[in-house]
Amino acid sequence: MQTARLATPRGTRDVLPPASERIRSLTGRFAETAQRAGFRQVITPIFEHAEVFRRVGESTDIVSKEMYEFRDKDQRLMALRPELTAPLARAFANHRPRTPWRVWYEGPQFRYEKPQAGRYRQFNQVGAELIGSDDPQADAEMLALAWRFCEALGLRQVILLINSLGSPADRAAFSSALGSYFARRLGDLSEQGRATLAVNPLRLLDSKRPEDRLAAAAAPDIAEFLSKEAAGHFQTVLDALGRLGIPFAIEPRLVRGLDYYRHTTFELRSLALDGAQDAVGGGGRYDGLVADLGGPPTPGVGFAMGVDRLLLACDAEDAFDVQEQDLDIFVVDVIGGVEATLLADEIRQAGISAERAFDKRSMKAQMKAADRSGARFALLIGAEELASGTVTLRDMRRDDGEAPRGAQVRIPRGAVCEEILRRLAVEARTPA
RNA sequence: UUGGCCGUAGCUCAGUUUGGUAAGAGCGCCGGGUUGUGGUCCCGGAGGUCGGGGGUUCAAAUCCCCUCGGUCAACCCA
Numbered sequence: 001m002q003t004a005r006l007a008t009p010r011g012t013r014d015v016l017p018p019a020s021e022r023i024r025s026l027t028g029r030f031a032e033t034a035q036r037a038g039f040r041q042v043i044t045p046i047f048e049h050a051e052v053f054r055r056v057g058e059s060t061d062i063v064s065k066e067m068y069e070f071r072d073k074d075q076r077l078m079a080l081r082p083e084l085t086a087p088l089a090r091a092f093a094n095h096r097p098r099t100p101w102r103v104w105y106e107g108p109q110f111r112y113e114k115p116q117a118g119r120y121r122q123f124n125q126v127g128a129e130l131i132g133s134d135d136p137q138a139d140a141e142m143l144a145l146a147w148r149f150c151e152a153l154g155l156r157q158v159i160l161l162i163n164s165l166g167s168p169a170d171r172a173a174f175s176s177a178l179g180s181y182f183a184r185r186l187g188d189l190s191e192q193g194r195a196t197l198a199v200n201p202l203r204l205l206d207s208k209r210p211e212d213r214l215a216a217a218a219a220p221d222i223a224e225f226l227s228k229e230a231a232g233h234f235q236t237v238l239d240a241l242g243r244l245g246i247p248f249a250i251e252p253r254l255v256r257g258l259d260y261y262r263h264t265t266f267e268l269r270s271l272a273l274d275g276a277q278d279a280v281g282g283g284g285r286y287d288g289l290v291a292d293l294g295g296p297p298t299p300g301v302g303f304a305m306g307v308d309r310l311l312l313a314c315d316a317e318d319a320f321d322v323q324e325q326d327l328d329i330f331v332v333d334v335i336g337g338v339e340a341t342l343l344a345d346e347i348r349q350a351g352i353s354a355e356r357a358f359d360k361r362s363m364k365a366q367m368k369a370a371d372r373s374g375a376r377f378a379l380l381i382g383a384e385e386l387a388s389g390t391v392t393l394r395d396m397r398r399d400d401g402e403a404p405r406g407a408q409v410r411i412p413r414g415a416v417c418e419e420i421l422r423r424l425a426v427e428a429r430t431p432a
Numbered sequence: 433u434u435g436g437c438c439g440u441a442g443c444u445c446a447g448u449u450u451g452g453u454a455a456g457a458g459c460g461c462c463g464g465g466u467u468g469u470g471g472u473c474c475c476g477g478a479g480g481u482c483g484g485g486g487g488u489u490c491a492a493a494u495c496c497c498c499u500c501g502g503u504c505a506a507c508c509c510a
Contacts, residue, residue, distance in 0.1 A: 007483095007500090007501070010500085010501070010502095060508090060509095061507080061508050061509085062508080062509075065433085065508085066508080066509090083510090109510085111508090111509080111510090113507095113508070113509080114433080114434095114507090114508095115501095115502080115503090116502090116503070116504070116505090117502095117503070117504085118510080119508090119509075119510075120510095123510065124510090125510060127510095190506095192506080192507065196507090203508090207507090208505090208506075208507085209506070209507090256509090257508070257509055267510095268510095275504075275505085276504090276505070276506085276507095276508090276509085277509080277510080279509065279510060280510070281510065282509085282510070304510070305510070306509090306510030307510085308510075309510055310510090332468095332469080334468060334469095362463085362468090363468050363469055364463095364464095364468090364469065364470080365462085365463085366469085366470090367469045367470040367471095368469095368470055368471085369470085370469090370470065371470035371471060372470085372471090378469080378470080380468080380469075382468060383468085384468080392468095392469090394469075394470090396470070396471095398470080398471055408469085
């Protein structure tokens, strides 16, 4: 009797090596970039009280339709986090750390959507937040962090789109102007467009439906609704980008999905990704969020980037190649029993990476395995070695055209680590 | 939530139009090519609920329905 095979739930997947190595490496690179800028990691729960998200995005699909909600055993309404800015703002409100609070994060998030390439129900993001400053230079700093990270990955076909939604009052005025503009063109809108209008007129601006695009063609421009102060803030950010040498395009239709954004809002898109999933990251300023979550009124600015999409973009650009980690030693065990276990343990304790064979397979099979493991040396232990108190160290390099087979030497069992370390050190000094 | 395309070995796919002798290939994996030695080559082998269920038929990978999953687009967004 065989039990039925179980698949991963829809929109989720197993990430096996070597793909997992790439994710780890990308996350590590982000951590480095952020740490260098004085950001420190925050780890928040995977699930939160649903209230945390409900408070900040009742009108967004992410919260109203796509959230994984459940009742725990005490009937408390919980939610798997669909995004990370709200939990970070919640954590800030709870702990009241010294400002400006500079933090980064990474981890899975969950949205109940129909999966597509680059869109999963469980997906990973890396991101950073700077809470406690309304200085436009803080916006510039976050933009620089996101941009330099893309550069560090080797991405060259990413563009920065930026916009300002102004102060809450500006945003509200613009929104109602848009509302009446579209109300006059109800007949031109698609059915879904009319539904969107009722919920959030701003969202009609980036609709991809042709009717809606046409109807939006002559829509009011956000720029005309910015207060003097908001316009100044935006201009300062743009000037900073210019001085930083970071190219950008102002996109007055850029609205973004979460409705806590104020002032600066931006998106990073990969031109190498075609299709609808070309946004690799986005963010902006959210000056009202901390207060919404019960904290003191505190400004904040941040961004998040999709790990999986970044990797898709890297693939498309042939960037961020992660070479498999080198293995120093592969222990070939011809005798079976504990000897190889002791040998492997000993050299690992000496800081040498080592894999080994099991099951006393034929030597030929073990040598094949050693070859495929990519190990620099094979370390053979068999009856002869055991009897003479030695081991055989064999060079597994395969790229030397002349040398027919790797050279091998017998070394005293007691000097194994020393000898391997010596050889590895020599190579480190004289790279091929 | 809506619509299009797709679903055959671990992977990439052929076979589906014209239902039967189509359960196949390459790669990968395992073993062998005489003493304890990798990459190439040669030989052999294992491995498949043809996504799942139902129906039509003497007969279904092949036709019909439902369903699950993937993908593309709308929606939404990372």
